[in-house]
Amino acid sequence: MRTLLRGGAVLDVDAGALRRADVLLDGRRIAAVGPGLAAGDARVVELGGRTVMPGLIDCHVHVCADGMVPYPTLFPSLVAARAARLLHETLMRGFTTIRDMGGADAGLRRAVEEGLFAGPRMFVSGRPLSQTGGHGDMRNPADACPACALRAEANMMVVADGVDGVRRAAREEIRRGVDQIKIMASGGVSSPADPVDYDQYALDEIAAAVDEAARAGKYVAAHAYTPTAIARAVGSGVRTIEHGNFLDEAAAALMATRGAILVPTLVVYRRVVQHAAEVGISAFHLEKAREVLATGARSLEIAQRAGVRMALGTDLFRAPKQYQAEELLIRAEALPVAEVLRQATIHGAEVVRMQGQLGRVAEGYLADLLVVEGDPLADLRVLQDQGAQIAMIIRDGVSAKDSLA
Numbered sequence: 001m002r003t004l005l006r007g008g009a010v011l012d013v014d015a016g017a018l019r020r021a022d023v024l025l026d027g028r029r030i031a032a033v034g035p036g037l038a039a040g041d042a043r044v045v046e047l048g049g050r051t052v053m054p055g056l057i058d059c060h061v062h063v064c065a066d067g068m069v070p071y072p073t074l075f076p077s078l079v080a081a082r083a084a085r086l087l088h089e090t091l092m093r094g095f096t097t098i099r100d101m102g103g104a105d106a107g108l109r110r111a112v113e114e115g116l117f118a119g120p121r122m123f124v125s126g127r128p129l130s131q132t133g134g135h136g137d138m139r140n141p142a143d144a145c146p147a148c149a150l151r152a153e154a155n156m157m158v159v160a161d162g163v164d165g166v167r168r169a170a171r172e173e174i175r176r177g178v179d180q181i182k183i184m185a186s187g188g189v190s191s192p193a194d195p196v197d198y199d200q201y202a203l204d205e206i207a208a209a210v211d212e213a214a215r216a217g218k219y220v221a222a223h224a225y226t227p228t229a230i231a232r233a234v235g236s237g238v239r240t241i242e243h244g245n246f247l248d249e250a251a252a253a254l255m256a257t258r259g260a261i262l263v264p265t266l267v268v269y270r271r272v273v274q275h276a277a278e279v280g281i282s283a284f285h286l287e288k289a290r291e292v293l294a295t296g297a298r299s300l301e302i303a304q305r306a307g308v309r310m311a312l313g314t315d316l317f318r319a320p321k322q323y324q325a326e327e328l329l330i331r332a333e334a335l336p337v338a339e340v341l342r343q344a345t346i347h348g349a350e351v352v353r354m355q356g357q358l359g360r361v362a363e364g365y366l367a368d369l370l371v372v373e374g375d376p377l378a379d380l381r382v383l384q385d386q387g388a389q390i391a392m393i394i395r396d397g398v399s400a401k402d403s404l405a
Helices: 076-092 106-113 162-175 203-215 227-235 249-258 266-274 283-293 296-306 326-332 337-343 346-351
Strands: 002-012 017-026 029-034 043-046 051-054 056-061 095-100 121-124 181-184 220-224 240-243 261-263 369-372 390-395 398-402
Touching: 002 369, 017 051, 056 346, 076 095, 076 106, 076 390, 076 398, 095 346, 095 390, 106 121, 162 181, 162 203, 181 203, 203 220, 203 227, 220 227, 227 240, 227 249, 249 296, 261 346, 266 296, 266 326, 296 326, 326 337, 337 346
Parallel strands: 002 043, 002 051, 056 095, 095 121, 181 220, 220 240, 240 261
Antiparallel strands: 002 017, 017 029, 051 369, 369 390, 390 398
């Protein structure tokens, strides 16, 4: 089916500018972009001056973690049912592609591909790899039971130690059909025992994960906060750094040299602090959240000066997910709006290895598009409020929302 989006402005994310143009869709792809396109046999949608832009890409989500629900009582079937709701809500906010960084597996990805769940295009990490006592080891400091290392999050994490253990765990996730391998290379906010500045996994263990991923045509993403954790991961071949709040100039320079991509996730810390009581955050976790929140904007500025590419991530693991699009506003406090939109589109497409297919309104690209009221370059609030000002959402050429029909 062919559709002509006529009478609107197209967001050129590379130039950071709007230009008057029509957009012709042919099935899953964009057939043409330009002024005065002929409709022919295409269905015509009159845009009335609205803006056509690429669908948003969130490179760090957890759709199997409802931030408002504790884990111990959840059955896997209930997790999947809640994930279906979260996937639909994510799509309705204008996020047409997501990279799940822990929890979602190939089954959820296939459910979306087959139309069983309405949601964004998915790239899944399965279960992240953690060392004993690392960010994925959910025992409290008094719990000495090795068999309880994963406890309620047994479907969310893998504890693997030593080169052989890491290789085995990575191979298992690859067997299960993941798109990328995630490792925990430093302490984190939500784990019960490790401080944020605890650099994790030995270099040979990180290298083993990178080697296994590369031989399977995949890559490694590393949860890392400190400059040393970032440098150790990037120096071992890790492709993307998640969070990176304590990034310094030396680590940023190494990332730029190696072509590693940073995926900051600033909104989660702000919302964890604001909703601590509501989501049941302990005093220990709240203290860690405040620590990383204080440094977030600085890491953006350091990365930008060093020429490190950044993609958008949100990581609302233990926080209300309706604040997902707020990440755009937070980044705009430190960066130009045009750069923020590039991070949420073309840079995200590079992270999921779909450059040349996603992230632009251009001929030959997949038809993942938003039609928004107003100009996002002038006011990012048009992308807030759960997609209230998004008139159309098109994913893979199929309309998921259409208030112009």
